[in-house]
Amino acid sequence: MIQIYDTTLRDGSQRTDISFSVDDKLNIARRLDDLGVAFIEGGWPGSNPKDAEFFRRAAKMEWRHAKIVAFGMTCAAEKRAHEDENIRALLDAQTPYCAVVGKSSLLHVHEVIRTTPQNNLRMIEESVAYLVQNGRKVIYDAEHFFDGYKEDANYALQTLEAALRGGAETLVLCDTNGGTLPWEVGEIVRTVRKHFPAAQLGIHAHNDSECAVANSLVAVREGCIQVQGTINGYGERCGNANLCSIIPDLELKMGLKALPEGHLAKLTELSHYVAEVANLAPDEHLPYVGRAAFAHKGGIHVAAMRRTSRSYQHIDPELVGNRSRVVVSELSGRGNLLSKAEEYGLNLDEQFDVSSALKDLKGLEAQGFSFEAAEASVVMMLRRRQPDYQPPFELIDFTASVEHRQGRGMIAEATVKVRVNGEVIHTAADGNGPVNALDRALRKALRPFYPEIDHFHLKDYKVRILDGNHGTMATTRVLIDTSNGVSQWSTVGASTNIIEASWLALADSVEYGLWELSRRKTHEG
Ligand SMILES: CC(=O)SCCNC(=O)CCNC(=O)[C@H](O)C(C)(C)COP(=O)(O)OP(=O)(O)OC[C@H]1O[C@@H](n2cnc3c(N)ncnc32)[C@H](O)[C@@H]1OP(=O)(O)O
Ligand SMILES: CC(=O)C(=O)O
Structure with a gap:
């Protein structure tokens, strides 16, 4: 079993743009415990009042899987461990484990903490020993270990010896600056193992040369x-x-165990949860847990995936709690449309001309539509081509006008003429802008037939200019997200006229919402 030591709440919070509240930290710690990691490093109690409070509150909570760890550094160069306030704060945190970071590199000894190599060894041994004597288990983080080893291997190894003499349970080799490459990590860990065959080793890697994951795996292969x-x-x-x-x-x-049996499937949800608490957009392209990690866009890929899911996936996404997805775009083949139809429960019969639908879709993408994030527009496009489809409404005309009148400011008005069940309805509405006026006029026309439309709410309205060098003549793409409180869907429109682009996205949105509703009623009824 590999010990997973999570430092999201300490080193993770050293990322720019992250500032966790104490509640955030406790909530994340709860979820990490639920995932089943072995250690949760909660913060640096000697650093700030929030971290100290985290430990006060964490001490009163029950942890099922994880040990809570308080982090701090060795005593100051001019102090003894028992008189150092950072070491005192570590004891006050009342955690079963403390992590102590110390210097392995002579550059840091001479130029950063400005002491002698001998005194640094004393600081390490004495700090670890004092915590151990006070009933703590100690994980020793050998900061800059790989850089220090390259400067002076003998001294770097002496720092580990000092930590072991002090009673450290685990020696963690840190690639603090993140500049070490995997084969260097492999070689150095192997040498450390030879020197300390009985010691428990760990790895702490940073990602500055994009090798943190690879370095960690290599270190495990070498015995961490x-x-x-x-x-x-x-x-x-x-x-x-x-x-x-x-x-x-x-x-x-x-083939190594890192979590309790069956817990790996909680990983994707946890990843998104932590992003949300950190107030960061989840990175869709993260391996394993990103929304795009198992998204298939290229037509060739989707065609193959329809035959065997192993063709373009290295694992079954469900193992990590993720799922496969098919994306429709100008790079699609027929398989993408067929998969999307199946996903939305559309039965395309043998007469259905998938190739022609695909050709139209690619033509629209060339005009500026983008269907990747607007699946409801794809569904409507397919559904409208099915012979049994009865549209809930048909547009005859619309107008939208914006005026500026002295003393009255901006005025927006719209009229809509639609046919519903053979009846022509003509409505007008004003709004705080032309799209709002059109939306209101359309709702007014449809409400008597479809009162459920009142539950459709615009969640997002994104406008993008596609060819900026055409100035105000540029094609505009509008993406609309709509929700009815139960589900959410996205539609797209594109035109050189922003009102037309908005109308196309809006009309698709309303039509999809009504279609989905009628489909649900049919299923329930
Ligand atoms: C590799 C890592 O990620 S380690 C974790 C880094 N994280 C953080 O620094 C976040 C929390 N840090 C803090 O809140 C503050 O920096 C504190 C409370 C720890 C210290 O604050 P201050 O006392 O104002 O000191 P400051 O941060 O300016 O300088 C660091 C001091 O620690 C000393 N120091 C640094 N590393 C060590 C070490 N391993 N052992 C002993 N002393 C050390 C430095 O020499 C310096 O002391 P000096 O100015 O007397 O020479
Ligand atoms: C301990 C630590 O955070 C580091 O060396 O990067």
């Missing part, structure tokens, strides 16, 4: 039994080793 990292790879500068990749790599590729 603890892997430190963060959820989504959050961390100082370019981040820490991403546990959302490392854990499945260990379990699914290397």
